Amino acid sequence: MDFDIIFGNAARAAFGPEAVILALAAIGLNVHFGFTGLLNFGQVGFLLLGAYGTSVSVATFGWSLWVGILVGLVLSVALAVALGFPTLRLHAVMFAIVTIAAAEIIRILIGSTDAIGLTGGPLSVSFDAGAFYDLNPYPDGPHDRYGVGTFEFTGQQMWVITVGWVLVALVSLVVFLIVRSPWGRVLKSIREDEDAARSLGKNVFSYKMQALIIGGVIGGMGGVVDAIKTSGADPNGFRPQVTFFAYTALLLGGAATYLGPVLGAILFWFLREWIESFLRQLTAEAWLPDAVADFLSGSEGVISVAMVGLTLVLLMLFRPQGITGNRIEMQLDAR
């Protein structure tokens, strides 16, 4: 059992592009759910549009990558607006279901064979993200590595994650600035009781819409990073559970805190990859009975996702406020 490799894998996942994407998705959800109380269960739809907006613009229409990124973000805004009008007046649970449904509708349409000409349909779409990598300041020779021991990245990966984490930091800062203002106070009041906010003259629908758009665009940025990282997009990468992973990250770190979603995303990927690598090493151990090794081998990913589910349950049972949240606040939340 080589714990260096396990740790290296886990650390790479924790600080790699996947964690950046998850952090952005979770920050967006934090604006929706953490601060405004919008139970958005379709966050993955915003990621999808961010990723496909970018990919399709470049791959199908031949536009520049920068235009593609813009298209991806504009599409996220469009989804927020289109989704918000029919749904923002709904009961929280209904809102949750409708947002999942909307994200699924988009995924099915984009992934259908009818859409092959535009989005690649059930096949993935891929494009040349060269415009992004041309700006890479890190030397990226075949032997260039950055990091310590097994925790290391290539030059290209370094460039993606540098840009990614800077983006996460900037977005977090903006969220911090707008939420600690009277504007943020209105959001929180809507989360606590929207009729109270209404009775004091706040236009609840408008604030919810603003929150939905802001959180959605942040999710869309996650999708853009995803598209650049993989130089493409695949409809299967945008199933409903991506949203639930983002909730796991958010709740792990602590909803309605500023750093919670970021810490949660890092922790999420660290633990998930740690478990998967650990199981992979374990199945190679000679002392393990054959039957057990057979059972485990190839199922490491299935088990690690099962652990995500278990984590959610245990988190709600024993530390609903997450690692950074305030316990007293959670106890007030008995509605």
Place this chain on the structure above:
Amino acid sequence: MPDDVMPRPESASADTAIEPILTVPPVAGVPKPHPILVVDELTRSFGGLRAVDVDHLEVERGVVTALIGPNGAGKTTLFNLLTGFDRADTGRWSFDGQPVSSPSPDQLARKGMIRTFQLTKSLAKLTVLDNVLLGAPSQVGERLSAAPFRSRWQNQEEANIELAEELLDRFNLAHMRDELAGTLSGGQRKLLEVARALMADPVMIMLDEPMAGVNPALAQSLMHHITQLAFEGLTVVFIEHAMDVVTGISDWVVVLAQGRIIAEGPPWKVIHDDEVIDAYLGRRRAGG
């Protein structure tokens, strides 16, 4: 012409407001000298049940009006309709001289019609101070474009904080300023909600059972505040069950039973009205 009929609200000091109301005959649906709220043919049904069926109602400006009636009389539903939290089946009403068309709660609130709720809606995970600050009207910092730049809203915020602290002081909540509102007792929450409503700079404040669950000492001071508010020119409408409270602070009482206004008048007259007594005792009204 209109100036003759309707005096400016600001000029309606306590004397000029209360004196005329005493001259109004105690008849259901009677017109008032300076009405701030005029309601006509307002109805709302739930299934087959007529919860509210008001032919005509006027609320006098600058006085304290109590809305009483047995359980299920439609008092809260009437509040909900007037403040836009529920949609009427038929009816029209005007507030502060302007007809209310397609009422939405936030628009009405911005026009100065501020209400509280029977089941308090304190914002549990906001501090007591933030609860009150939320009430402040037209805040620059509530616009997204200004929100990230503290300098643009800081001055207004500081002024609001000063005002909020005064209000908290008035309602004996100053020591709880930085506590989360969810940690307050039920009675304290009622007070907080009234303080928050006052922070919104209302023209008319509508309180749904403000005394329920408030301990007697605090209730006494709340009653004092309410009379004080009316004295300062604010119009107060409140729903209440306790008759001593009603007779103690209201200038005018409107009695609702089965959705209809069955009587109105000064408290000392209304509580001796046979029809009112019948309604409360649940006897069948003669002649139905």
Place this chain on the structure above:
Amino acid sequence: MRRLLALAGLVLCLVLAWVAPSMAQSGGDADSSQPSVLEGTLRVGFDQFFAGVEITVADQSGTKVGQAVTDSEGQWSVTVPGAGAYRVTLDESTLPEGIGLREGFESTVEVAVTEGASRAVVFAVGEAPKGTPFGERAAQTVFNGLKFGLIIAMSAIGLSLIYGTTGLVNFAHGELVTFGAVIAWYFNSSWGELNLIVAAIVTMIVCGMLGAGLETGLFRPLRHRRLGIFQLVVVTIGLSLLGRQVIQLFFGAEPLPYTDFQVQERWEFGPWAVTPRELVTVAVIIVLLLAVGMMLQWTRFGKATRAVSDNASLAEASGINVNRVVLMVWAMGAALAGLGGVFQGLDTDIDPFLGFQLLLLIFAGVELGGLGTAFGALAGSLIIGMSTEVSTLWISPELKFVVPLAALILVLLFRPQGLFGIKARVG
């Protein structure tokens, strides 16, 4: 347990069998030591794969360089001599009856492949433009819609009643459905090889016990700890993920059929051609729905359930044992959900995602009707089922789930409380 090995590789949770082409493509690093491969999957929607279809590959000059037949997952692959352009031809006559290439797609496509890479080739198949008159097809889809709607409705009963009595929105309800389908599969094909009818009855008992166990072991203690609605929802989401993954761990990701009632002759009733198993499905569900409806209306338990839904503390105060009512509701709801899984599995084969796919439609049915109204849930489910199937008259079957979901959003735009729901009073 050999089947577990078949899982290998297709891990990261998003896996359905048809992912294969896209994975191959993204994973297709040009490596000259590897042969070049053309491959693909023949499928419709997410649940229909076509086996035994012949695919021929020829080079530019028309010389045949390889041939393949799709396997049970509809997958095929042909190794080609090297980089270059090839013509891939699908033999339409080997497609199942009623299935053909979709309009606008040719049976021969030209593709280029680089050295050592694998390249996915797509043939868009779907229901062939039939000779059958529109009226007959319409009648058939209406029947399919009725059947699907009934399956949704029966699975929805538990979700709706549990929400009504406890306020819990159970996102793991879909996994109860999957669990039913899978357990019945095990009873049917390995543990004791029970006849599917017997297996279904045993499954209902097992699912009922699971439901009761979840209530007593997890949700009742959680209610006593006064967890907020959102926390409870998250618990069920966690359970849903956990359940689905565990099922996948044992059952595998590939769809499998039951061993009974697979090949049946269709009986003709006027415009309808219906297999006996479909008739039984519809009949059994209608009987069960009527039974549940009558029970809710007239029995002591039914009245108690409605009383608890109306106001739990009032019911408690008037001497109703709320915990027992909730326990019964869980047991009954889970048993019916499990049976719903069996019927759905009979219709489409069984995989670990069966229930989660159905869950969204169950929610849609319950919401369309109006949260917490029993009749609304039934009507909503039938509308959802019907619109899913009838839409295939005009649009491609792989898009059929879009229609009910879009319908849901549209209805809520005009009636936020659902079709039969009642608005709650504020304050």
